[in-house]
Amino acid sequence: MVSVEYAGEATMNEVCYISTGDKKLKSEVIRIKGNVADLQVFEMTSGISVGETVEFTGELLSVELGPGLLGQIYDGLQNPLPELAEQCGFFLDRGVYLAALDHKKVWDFTPTVKVGARVEAGEQIGFVKEGLFNHWIMVPFQVEGVLTIESIVAAGRYTLNDVLAEAKNEKGDLHQLTMVFNWPVKRAIKSYAERLKPEETLITKLRIIDTFIPVAKGGTYCIPGPFGAGKTVLQQITSRYADADIIIIAACGERAGEVVETLKEFPELIDPKTGRSLMERTIIICNTSSMPVAAREASVYTAVTMAEYYRQMGLNVLMLADSTSRWAQAMREMSGRLEEIPGEEAFPAYLESLIAAFYERAGIVRLKSGDIGSVTIGGTVSPAGGNFEEPVTQATLKVVGAFHGLSQQRADARKYPAIHPLESWSKYKGIIDPQKTEYGRAILFKGDEVGQMMKVVGEEGTSLDDYIIYLKSELLDYVYIQQNSFDPVDAAVEPERQLHIYDILIGILTARLDFAGKEEARSWFNRVRQNFLDYNGKKWQSEEFYNLEKTISELLADQKIGIEADAEGLWAGESRRGQ
Amino acid sequence: MQKVYSKIESISGNVITVKATGVRYKELAVVGSRYGSSMAEVIRLRGDEVALQVFNGGRGVSTGDEVRFMGEPMKVSFSVNLLGRIFDGSGRPRDGGPELADTMVEIGGPSVNPAKRIIPRNMVRTGIPMIDVFNSLVESQKLPIFSVSGEPYNELLARIALQAEVDIIVLGGMGLKYDDYLFFKDTLEKGGVMSRTVFFVHTASDPVVESLLVPDIALAVAENFAIQNKRVLVLLTDMTNFADALKEIAITMEQVPSNRGYPGDLYTQLASRYEKAVDFEGSGSITVLGVTTMPGDDVTHPVPDNTGYITEGQFYLRNGRIEPFGSLSRLKQLVNGDTREDHRAIMDGMIKLYAAYKESLEKKSMGFKMSDWDEKLLTYGRLFEQEMMDLSVNIPLEAALDKGWEILGGCFAPEETGLKTELIEKYCRSKV
Numbered sequence A: 001m002v003s004v005e006y007a008g009e010a011t012m013n014e015v016c017y018i019s020t021g022d023k024k025l026k027s028e029v030i031r032i033k034g035n036v037a038d039l040q041v042f043e044m045t046s047g048i049s050v051g052e053t054v055e056f057t058g059e060l061l062s063v064e065l066g067p068g069l070l071g072q073i074y075d076g077l078q079n080p081l082p083e084l085a086e087q088c089g090f091f092l093d094r095g096v097y098l099a100a101l102d103h104k105k106v107w108d109f110t111p112t113v114k115v116g117a118r119v120e121a122g123e124q125i126g127f128v129k130e131g132l133f134n135h136w137i138m139v140p141f142q143v144e145g146v147l148t149i150e151s152i153v154a155a156g157r158y159t160l161n162d163v164l165a166e167a168k169n170e171k172g173d174l175h176q177l178t179m180v181f182n183w184p185v186k187r188a189i190k191s192y193a194e195r196l197k198p199e200e201t202l203i204t205k206l207r208i209i210d211t212f213i214p215v216a217k218g219g220t221y222c223i224p225g226p227f228g229a230g231k232t233v234l235q236q237i238t239s240r241y242a243d244a245d246i247i248i249i250a251a252c253g254e255r256a257g258e259v260v261e262t263l264k265e266f267p268e269l270i271d272p273k274t275g276r277s278l279m280e281r282t283i284i285i286c287n288t289s290s291m292p293v294a295a296r297e298a299s300v301y302t303a304v305t306m307a308e309y310y311r312q313m314g315l316n317v318l319m320l321a322d323s324t325s326r327w328a329q330a331m332r333e334m335s336g337r338l339e340e341i342p343g344e345e346a347f348p349a350y351l352e353s354l355i356a357a358f359y360e361r362a363g364i365v366r367l368k369s370g371d372i373g374s375v376t377i378g379g380t381v382s383p384a385g386g387n388f389e390e391p392v393t394q395a396t397l398k399v400v401g402a403f404h405g406l407s408q409q410r411a412d413a414r415k416y417p418a419i420h421p422l423e424s425w426s427k428y429k430g431i432i433d434p435q436k437t438e439y440g441r442a443i444l445f446k447g448d449e450v451g452q453m454m455k456v457v458g459e460e461g462t463s464l465d466d467y468i469i470y471l472k473s474e475l476l477d478y479v480y481i482q483q484n485s486f487d488p489v490d491a492a493v494e495p496e497r498q499l500h501i502y503d504i505l506i507g508i509l510t511a512r513l514d515f516a517g518k519e520e521a522r523s524w525f526n527r528v529r530q531n532f533l534d535y536n537g538k539k540w541q542s543e544e545f546y547n548l549e550k551t552i553s554e555l556l557a558d559q560k561i562g563i564e565a566d567a568e569g570l571w572a573g574e575s576r577r578g579q
Numbered sequence B: 001m002q003k004v005y006s007k008i009e010s011i012s013g014n015v016i017t018v019k020a021t022g023v024r025y026k027e028l029a030v031v032g033s034r035y036g037s038s039m040a041e042v043i044r045l046r047g048d049e050v051a052l053q054v055f056n057g058g059r060g061v062s063t064g065d066e067v068r069f070m071g072e073p074m075k076v077s078f079s080v081n082l083l084g085r086i087f088d089g090s091g092r093p094r095d096g097g098p099e100l101a102d103t104m105v106e107i108g109g110p111s112v113n114p115a116k117r118i119i120p121r122n123m124v125r126t127g128i129p130m131i132d133v134f135n136s137l138v139e140s141q142k143l144p145i146f147s148v149s150g151e152p153y154n155e156l157l158a159r160i161a162l163q164a165e166v167d168i169i170v171l172g173g174m175g176l177k178y179d180d181y182l183f184f185k186d187t188l189e190k191g192g193v194m195s196r197t198v199f200f201v202h203t204a205s206d207p208v209v210e211s212l213l214v215p216d217i218a219l220a221v222a223e224n225f226a227i228q229n230k231r232v233l234v235l236l237t238d239m240t241n242f243a244d245a246l247k248e249i250a251i252t253m254e255q256v257p258s259n260r261g262y263p264g265d266l267y268t269q270l271a272s273r274y275e276k277a278v279d280f281e282g283s284g285s286i287t288v289l290g291v292t293t294m295p296g297d298d299v300t301h302p303v304p305d306n307t308g309y310i311t312e313g314q315f316y317l318r319n320g321r322i323e324p325f326g327s328l329s330r331l332k333q334l335v336n337g338d339t340r341e342d343h344r345a346i347m348d349g350m351i352k353l354y355a356a357y358k359e360s361l362e363k364k365s366m367g368f369k370m371s372d373w374d375e376k377l378l379t380y381g382r383l384f385e386q387e388m389m390d391l392s393v394n395i396p397l398e399a400a401l402d403k404g405w406e407i408l409g410g411c412f413a414p415e416e417t418g419l420k421t422e423l424i425e426k427y428c429r430s431k432v
């Protein structure tokens, strides 16, 4: 932290540049007291000496918004990392700031308004084609009131800075509209008509999530877990397979190597739905653990601002932040330097409200055009000691709509994804009839109880009926809740397949089964498990898939003597709906 | 241009303050005292009050001692002349050899641009099944051994170092026991790699804060070799001592501690060192293997906890064995996909069964009757521990995989393994 004496005016959160040697280091005002401003520096501070000059820009920390963001890899302050590497080589030299967007690139612009049209902030005046999407060119979000278009260019090829339209507000002030404008990252973009309730499931293609603890478009969820439990892998899988238009990855204060995997592999991976590389729908904001801490704090805001920007175009955006705890720690470090009164575990007292405000930026909205767009936020949490009773996890749990808690025991036993099926929850709607998922969940609960009891009374003290419930819950866990992310077929399961195989599984879970003893039961369940496992690895609706399905139903027919009493309603409900 | 000041305003722990102007943050100074001189680093500037951290400690420093500012941050000499040499924690010769001063390079330099990293793809074969099969080590990985004191972690470290095919080894010792220092020296000499090794050793009898420099010096040297296209292995033992030195400074500076006295930036401090591990695009690499001793065998202690969040896995050493639970190589999936088709299946399948064995063992210890299935698991667990976990086992990966199938086939019927039918048919000869 650097303190400066200033003359004139200083603005809170204003960007400044500290001159040291031949470098100018970007920083932000984080406290003003008398004529002294405290700055957090977005760079390594070594070499700065007392008496150096500081330039105040009067601008808040902002990002540049316009076509060309997709496919980019930025640091927390929107510096494009590949371009930086071209200029500086292996290392991140400080004090080098490059343009976030290519201002020379020519885009095919199509106007959608005519002279005389009245437009407001966030409304479209035209679009350019950016990869798969029509990238709306909008009236900047900070424009107040209604503008009347005075002139607009014809369809054609333009660069970011070309004036595309001129428009006047009610007071007669002239606005020149281009493809690009800046927006301060810490302000939510609200140029839409209304906010809606998140109701549609955001498909992740992970069975446990879509079936039991779903995420909704425009919703929020968190993934807390001790180190090594699988938070990052879970987010990587989601960033590949989730059914969103655009994915924004905020790699916040964790390993650089993990981002490298994404940024090297995504350009090569083809999205089966669009036939285009995954990178074309992705933006990576990368401020990993050895990069400056102050920029880490900014990085999640940079990411969410871009997410909101694309939401304004009627797109569904999923933002993944790994890890929000590092962002919270960055705030803690700053708060410590400001010598503020610390709260729990030395986190600042305002931690909770900042976390709430951050997740509040998610949401599904109706735009002024009537289109619907959404920002979904999923954040990992890295609790100290793996203990969820710590400030960041607790503050996050208060505000999110779904909780995917990872368990060390499950990771140790290689039960991936190691989401705890009983402790996790979601307030959103999934893809499967809730009655059926409740039945599955109840089996898991009862199976867990029997398992606990067996630890006390032993297997011989457990009744055959209880033992069968236990085996059913183990089966559901093994072949449905667990999913092999490294198997080409099992890695991503489409909703139709989830519905289909869950029904098969429910058929087994609800069946009354006839066994002479526990040994026979165990061995039957082993055979079913084996076939189901192979079945999960076969291509959807392939011949082998159906063959295995047949084997499974034959196995079931051998042993089934009816339906469990508590499941009769379930199947009755089914046939009523069928009529 | 060097400036000399001879009035120290305050001395508190290892931190001294002087009044001086024109001083830069993180600049190096030399503090001369009756008991010899010590390096110091500027850690705070407040008006003309300069706070310095004295690496030899504050003991014996007097208010009249001289502080000479060097005008630049800490640097270390870098050249091939380093090879085969042994230095102390501040980079001074410890082997009686000449002081080196050619090409001084910065320590604690900027981090690597993620866009210049590549995805690591080379497996480091160690001959230890618990590593090769279950948690493969990968070139450019950063990975500590988690252990309580008394475990043979330095032996394990040296064994891996000798097995790894690297060009250069840099050993950074922090609070290293003298015996351990001699052990490393002997082992690396006998292994014939001493001529490619550099030692930076801070021993248990040196002032604690001096250990703070060791990782930065060792990693700066490694980084410079790596950009000359060398594959470098850095051994850091023991990083808990480094963290404790950080804690000591934080307390002296009256920072608000976040957890058990450790500063709130412990994560960032450790990360900025471990993240030096890298595979450079078009050049060499740095692999970092460390030791993190766990006070009270508590993995939730802030040092192992923060470390685990930073490193790419850990080997959990306990009772002389690498535990399957708690051990992890986060990079294993980058290399185990094209070793042998059954590698991943064996890796997960055997551990799932080992977890089930642990449950049966628990039931048994509570006096419950063992079912057939329990009995099978008990046999399996015993074999697994003997033939896979024991550190004396030294076999290539492929032999270890075969051994895995042999154990599975000897204990279980095919469908009890939980593995896919295709693999079972190809590799497993079940005798059950």
Ligand SMILES: Nc1ncnc2c1ncn2[C@@H]1O[C@H](COP(=O)(O)OP(=O)(O)O)[C@@H](O)[C@H]1O
Binding pocket: A225, A226, A227, A228, A229, A230, A231, A232, A233, A234, A416, A417, A418, A484, A485, A486, B328, B329, B330, B331, B332, B333
């Ligand atoms: N779904 C999964 N399938 C297989 N292995 C996994 C899965 N999730 C995690 N792992 C293993 O665990 C390691 C750690 O996972 P990671 O997501 O990096 O943990 P975290 O981010 O919680 O610290 C991975 O490198 C991988 O080896």
Ligand SMILES: [Mg+2]
Binding pocket: A231, A232, A233, A254, A322
């Ligand atoms: Mg992670």
